[in-house]
Amino acid sequence: MAEEDEEYKVEFPSLKGPHLKITVSGEPSVGKTTLIRSFTGKQLRDEYLPTLGVEITIKRIKVGKTDVTLIMWDLAGQPQFKIVRPSYYKGSAGVVFMFDVTMPHTLARVDDWVTECYNVIEGGPGVLIGNKIDLKEKRLVDRSTAEARASRLGLRYFETSARLGQNIEAPLLWLVSKILG
Ligand SMILES: Nc1nc2c(ncn2[C@@H]2O[C@H](COP(=O)(O)OP(=O)(O)O)[C@@H](O)[C@H]2O)c(=O)[nH]1
């Protein structure tokens, strides 16, 4: 290959084993991007930069003896992206809905996120994540309130601190084991 062609060579990761698309949605600033970055080992950003449209990150995990490739779709929560979001849910094997335990309105809005998503995909397991549990003093949503909503929506409930990397694997591993179930 000529030298000038080399710089255009793109290395694609090999997609061994099943690959599962997981979408993560919820109100702006609840911690979706931080969760995905912590989970996939990408560097955390110091300042808050809203996601523009969608950001896709690939993470390979092992479940038992099976290599599984997770294709994580981080959806922008801002209203101006509403028009493009439905196409992003297509083909999701599992979904994550997220809210911030210090901002009750972000939990109230989960119903709308669930509707938006399940209008597009036929089903598939979903989890609800209450994030920012490290902010104990500022916490306004307790576990039982969130659990009640999750169970009404048919979702499994988890709590995380995406920033501290606390409990971030559990919801994703639960989803994957349900999907592969
Ligand atoms: N204290 C705390 N802050 C968090 C946590 N997760 C995210 N944040 C912060 O909340 C802000 C929004 O996070 P981001 O992941 O961009 O939210 P997104 O809009 O849902 O993608 C950023 O300043 C993050 O550092 C968490 O678990 N605890």
Ligand SMILES: [Mg+2]
């Ligand atoms: Mg984001």
